[in-house]
Amino acid sequence: MTAEDACKLLDVQPAASFEEVLQAKNRKLALVDGDTEKVVAIEAAYDILFMRSMKKRITGELEVSSSVRYADVPAAPKRGSVVKAPKQGGMGGIGGLGSSSKASAPKLPASGLPVGFAVPGNQQVLLTQCGVFGGLAVWALVQALLESPDAQLGDTAGLQTALALGYAVYSLRENKKMGLGKATALTFGCLFAGALIGTGIETWLRVDIVPIGNFGSPGVFVSEVVIALVALGAIFLV
CATH class of the missing domain: 1.20.120 (Four Helix Bundle (Hemerythrin (Met), subunit A))
Structure with missing residues (x-):
């Protein structure tokens, strides 16, 4: 079942919000009167649209309210914020290298985690x-x-x-x-x-x-x- 088929089955528009999809699913389930095949089809259509909505939220394709902090949506940068360049010592910062090596060590990006692969040895x-x-x-x-x-x-x-x-x-x-x-x-x-x-x-x-x-x-x-x-x-x- 494709996303287009799921939209047709639930009678929702492709750009319908998650709340609209959920309401459409509940309406459809109330009308099938226990028909197992129809219930399974409706649930499958809902799952497809739900996964598509989650993917759009994570990738930033779906706009969400900026007044609510969602765990799966990256925070938008504040307007007017200025990224300060690190201070350097004389001669391109070479003079202060020894005294500030810990402070100038590269930091991990806040948008992701360092992940690697390794074959277990034990x-x-x-x-x-x-x-x-x-x-x-x-x-x-x-x-x-x-x-x-x-x-x-x-x-x-x-x-x-x-x-x-x-x-x-x-x-x-x-x-x-x-x-x-x-x-x-x-x-x-x-x-x-x-x-x-x-x-x-x-x-x-x-x-x-x-x-x-x-x-x-x-x-x-x-x-x-x-x-x-x-x-x-x-x-x-x-």
Whole structure:
């Protein structure tokens, strides 16, 4: 399902706000009278438009109120602010280099975190991480397979996903010696990336319509991708 199809299904304009999309979804759900296929289609259309709105907010394509500070929207620079150039000593600042080397050290940009990739050297830690994340993924899958088709449609493996996020933060702090802020930011970055990728793949596969064996839960499918991305982040990001 494309964004255009989602707009047609919910009867909203392409430039509709998040509140308008949410109201349209609730109106549609109130009219379907429990029709499972229609409910799934409406929820899928809402998810697509919601993800598109989030992407536009993060990239700055969507204007938001400047009077409210959103966590996922970079702060706009204040008008009239002047960026002061660092003071330099004589001869291009060479004279004051020794006494101000700490003060003049380059600072990290406020708009992002320094992120790198590294192959884990401790095999025992790697096996533990694979065991924990793999166990959570298998648990979510088995739980969905043991449910009825109707119950699978509403399952999202929320508990397993939350445990994966918590363990990822713990693993990054314990094994990579990261601060809590950076570990949390990287973990939720992997969560967001996994949700986008999982939703895109599920929209193409539509496991709710064409199940994979006995598995037909869109929510659990997306959660499996999220757990996989969070696991890769905890193992390889530094």
